[in-house]
Amino acid sequence: MEKYNYGVVGLGVMGRNLLYNIADNGFSVAGFDLDEEKVIELKNGVAEGTKVIGSVSLEEFVIGLDIPRKIILMVPAGKPVDAVLESITPFLTPKDVVIDAGNSYFKDTERRIADLTSKNLHFMGMGVSGGEQGARRGPSIMPGGDLEAFKLIQPMLELISAKVNGEACTAYMGKGSAGNYVKMVHNGIEYAIMQLISEAYDLLRKGAKLNTDQLYEVFKKWNEGEMNSFLIEITRDIFKQKDDLTDGFLVDQILDRAGAKGTGKWTSEQAMEIGVSIPTIDIAVTSRILSAYKEERIQASQLYIKEEIATPENIELFIKEVGDALYLATLISYAQGLALLVKASEEYKFDIPLKDVVKIWRGGCIIRSVLLEKFYGAYTENPSLSNILLNREISEIVKSKVKPLRNIASFAVLNGIPSLGIQSSLGYFDAYSTDTLPVNLIQAQRDYFGAHTYQRVDQEGVFHTLWNTQNI
Numbered sequence: 001m002e003k004y005n006y007g008v009v010g011l012g013v014m015g016r017n018l019l020y021n022i023a024d025n026g027f028s029v030a031g032f033d034l035d036e037e038k039v040i041e042l043k044n045g046v047a048e049g050t051k052v053i054g055s056v057s058l059e060e061f062v063i064g065l066d067i068p069r070k071i072i073l074m075v076p077a078g079k080p081v082d083a084v085l086e087s088i089t090p091f092l093t094p095k096d097v098v099i100d101a102g103n104s105y106f107k108d109t110e111r112r113i114a115d116l117t118s119k120n121l122h123f124m125g126m127g128v129s130g131g132e133q134g135a136r137r138g139p140s141i142m143p144g145g146d147l148e149a150f151k152l153i154q155p156m157l158e159l160i161s162a163k164v165n166g167e168a169c170t171a172y173m174g175k176g177s178a179g180n181y182v183k184m185v186h187n188g189i190e191y192a193i194m195q196l197i198s199e200a201y202d203l204l205r206k207g208a209k210l211n212t213d214q215l216y217e218v219f220k221k222w223n224e225g226e227m228n229s230f231l232i233e234i235t236r237d238i239f240k241q242k243d244d245l246t247d248g249f250l251v252d253q254i255l256d257r258a259g260a261k262g263t264g265k266w267t268s269e270q271a272m273e274i275g276v277s278i279p280t281i282d283i284a285v286t287s288r289i290l291s292a293y294k295e296e297r298i299q300a301s302q303l304y305i306k307e308e309i310a311t312p313e314n315i316e317l318f319i320k321e322v323g324d325a326l327y328l329a330t331l332i333s334y335a336q337g338l339a340l341l342v343k344a345s346e347e348y349k350f351d352i353p354l355k356d357v358v359k360i361w362r363g364g365c366i367i368r369s370v371l372l373e374k375f376y377g378a379y380t381e382n383p384s385l386s387n388i389l390l391n392r393e394i395s396e397i398v399k400s401k402v403k404p405l406r407n408i409a410s411f412a413v414l415n416g417i418p419s420l421g422i423q424s425s426l427g428y429f430d431a432y433s434t435d436t437l438p439v440n441l442i443q444a445q446r447d448y449f450g451a452h453t454y455q456r457v458d459q460e461g462v463f464h465t466l467w468n469t470q471n472i
């Protein structure tokens, strides 16, 4: 029986498309899904000249693969991954490689690595970004962990991934569960940028009073310049989409309640756990939570009637400043996410190559943008840069945009336009670039009520004061 080069488990949105992409690149691929319909439908999308087979029997699927087997899992994170591993391992033989390409939690990946390694199997966590189209035509791929297994699949990954300047958007992300960790942070940044874009949209429609056609034009222009990115591009296209059920645009008929699957929350939890400040990402996560309070928000809006929003004197300038503010707030969000990767790399001994992270995020993924080219330059100059804001070239960009960011943040505050992301990016920047913060007072308070001690600016050591004892 002829054997297949790769196996894919999970033939949903991502799995099916990744499978076709691998087949397009000259490999024979077998697919398995619990859902028979999906297995049957698989043949409908097979490109001419490619070799693809679907299977409804897990055993047959496994037996039909080349040894060592290389099996990619594209099932939902959590229990489904454990369920697949439990059912598939009895059919595997030593040295087979299982690659979890879903958005799995990195600590789950660590547990699975230990479990499968003890069975003489290879297990890798690998982030994939680009959504349905990316998976089909070229995603950004973030593999990590087992080097021996990585080397085995590296040529295939380089073929199927997106390309920027002829370079593949895939690279080894580090040890252990680094691949999942990098993808998690990618998604945290994705949350932040999406939040910021939604705030810019709000400012343009409520402040500049732009209609949807005009919003399309603004985003089109933005996407043609320094703000060129996947998320700006799809936002432009969203403003073009008419609604099938009404005369208007689809975006205006969509309920203002955002969903989330968990990677953004994990990013925030992680940052808290290892002590990294990523307020724009945190705010983006909590803003989606707040959006779900629809009924309460309606009640509150009737209780706290807002004043009419002022129209800026110079609309052209206002639109330009919203663009600049969005650009800088986005840059600051990347800075936070990348700083988290720097700390996580030390903390978990991942050895994440930051230069390669930004290199492979330049194409294929949801947060791809021309800005990443500048970050790539910064990490090429200094691979151990602790924060992108410390790079000289980046600092020139920041300095040129900080005034518009302040102006737009002020406009939003003065007019009651929600702008949690914009405010937190600016707040982070202001705190990060301040040599003396007022937390000396917090230390004094902590020592006052809890004898937590403090350090002094003029002497080494740890101190405690008996503060106003009469009041205690």
Ligand SMILES: NC(=O)C1=CN([C@@H]2O[C@H](COP(=O)(O)OP(=O)(O)OC[C@H]3O[C@@H](n4cnc5c(N)ncnc54)[C@H](OP(=O)(O)O)[C@@H]3O)[C@@H](O)[C@H]2O)C=CC1
Binding pocket: 009, 010, 011, 012, 013, 014, 015, 032, 033, 034, 035, 038, 074, 075, 076, 077, 080, 083, 084, 101, 102, 103, 104, 128, 129, 130, 131, 132, 261
């Ligand atoms: N959608 C996206 O844009 C992206 C998704 N991801 C990640 O990729 C992974 C897959 O996502 P996506 O393709 O969107 O999800 P889908 O729900 O579209 O597909 C998952 C598929 O896996 C199947 N499945 C579930 N359990 C098993 C099992 N035990 N054995 C075999 N098949 C099983 C499901 O079958 P059934 O429907 O019958 O349960 C379904 O067909 C997730 O981790 C997701 O977070 C990553 C990047 C982008």
Ligand SMILES: O=C(CO)[C@H](O)[C@H](O)COP(=O)(O)O
Binding pocket: 103, 129, 130, 131, 187, 190, 259, 260, 261, 262, 263, 264, 366
């Ligand atoms: O990984 C992805 C994109 O990179 C997935 O689309 C993910 O589902 C996005 O996260 P959420 O559903 O929480 O918005």
